[in-house]
Amino acid sequence: MSAAHIPVLLHEAIAALGEIHGQLVADGTLGGGGHTRALLAAGAQVVATDWDAAAIAAAQAWAPTYGAQLELYHAPYSDLPTILGVRRPMGVLLDLGFSSDQLDDPARGLSYQLAGPLDMRLNSTQRTTAAEILNSWREEALADLFYYGAEELKARPLARLIVQTRKAKPYTLTTDFLATIEAIYPPRLGLKRAHPAARLFQALRVAVNDELTILEAALRGCAAQLAVGGILAVITFQPNEERLVKKVFRELCVDTLDPVGRVAAVANFKQGKKLMAGKAELALNPRARSAILRTLQRTHE
Ligand SMILES: C[S@@+](CC[C@H](N)C(=O)[O-])C[C@H]1O[C@@H](n2cnc3c(N)ncnc32)[C@H](O)[C@@H]1O
Structure with missing residues (x-):
């Protein structure tokens, strides 16, 4: 049976982005729109992508309520820097993986518990x-x-x-x-x-879906796109994603040293605290069990 997707670490992710009222924020993983709507409610100007045409089509039903406050794009999140162009966001959110609606759809073949075609493509034109x-x-x-x-x-x-x-x-x-x-x-x-x-x-x-290659490109591209003070927040659900996010964030926070080991250039980024779901959320949504939220803030140009 299909369960509607419950947004994971919703309050934590929105809070981690800091003061976003009136600011540009990109949500690379629109899905059922749980995080996107919370960003809109917090007064952000939102650019949202999803590589699944069904997620974009579903959001088109409610998007008009927000008028020009929301832009939707059927695209992989690694395209965010191109979509944003000269615009520098104060926040970027990536809530990785697939939504419960996708995982519970037998036609996608994502679950070993459901009989269906061995498809698994996020984007059906691939x-x-x-x-x-x-x-x-x-x-x-x-x-x-x-x-x-x-x-x-x-x-x-x-x-x-x-x-x-x-x-x-x-x-x-x-x-x-x-x-x-x-x-x-x-x-x-x-x-x-x-x-x-x-x-x-x-x-x-x-x-x-070549997920790790696309994720690495998105992490580096979105970090580079952030305005000074802007925050990239990423929610991972599996060890491979988590290791990659940790590695890329760590690399971006390393100072450049000169040949004698002195700091030649201070890193442009710093990391925030790692967060996981608390007991109350886990009781409502067991899928949050493996979720880890990491943040990276741009501190210098
Ligand atoms: C966990 S769900 C997001 C749920 C959403 N935050 C919500 O609250 O409803 C992940 C979404 O990211 C999308 N997605 C996965 N990989 C993507 C990629 N490379 N580019 C864009 N969207 C992607 C999936 O189609 C799915 O809708």
């Missing part, structure tokens, strides 16, 4: 689907995908089994991939552990 990756990547590439993308210790036997299985019958459905995973990890009744298919499906989704 060519590569999850089925194409499973049916065409070399065994070593598949093993790397699951080892590095899902920290899967049985990545090699899994990749070998995928290659054997697809010779007999190409992958087309989520249930085909689940059957392969369960041949490696037979389900055990009563076991409380998370099903390995959750992280393996997620790693496949990240590869289909």
Whole structure:
């Protein structure tokens, strides 16, 4: 059953952006518009993107209420610097991943718990689907995908089994991939552990949409675009995203040293405190469990 998306770390993310009344703020991940509407309510001028045409179409129903206070773009968030052009935002928000509405839609093939086509594309005009990756990547590439993308210790036997299985019958459905995973990890009744298919499906989704490459470009591009004093706030949901955000933020906050180790140029950015959901939010929305909010502020030109 599809649950409407509940915005994660909503108050924390808006508060982390500081005083935004009358300021330009970009929301790179419009989704169901939870964060976007809170930004609008706080009086920000908002530029919002989403790479899923359905999210943009749904927002078009309520966007006119806000008139020129809201601009919508069907685009990846890595395009924000191009969309903004000469405009320098005081805030940029990225609430990563997919919304509950997308994850619970069987036609997208994102959930191992729902039978559907092995598609997983965020943007339906893109060519590569999850089925194409499973049916065409070399065994070593598949093993790397699951080892590095899902920290899967049985990545090699899994990749070998995928290659054997697809010779007999190409992958087309989520249930085909689940059957392969369960041949490696037979389900055990009563076991409380998370099903390995959750992280393996997620790693496949990240590869289909080239999510980490796009995220890195967006982090660097949006940080560079910020006005002095402006804040980039990012909510991550999985270890790979979290590691990347941490690495890029850390790099942007390092001073440049001269050959004898003295500070030649002070970094243009500083990091804020890392935040996670509190008990009250977790009780209402278990999906917030893995969410981490990080912020980066531009301190110099
Ligand atoms: C977690 S949801 C955002 C939910 C939203 N903050 C809300 O409160 O309803 C993430 C959204 O980001 C979008 N998205 C994912 N990757 C994207 C990308 N590379 N560029 C633009 N949008 C993206 C997804 O389509 C999804 O709608």
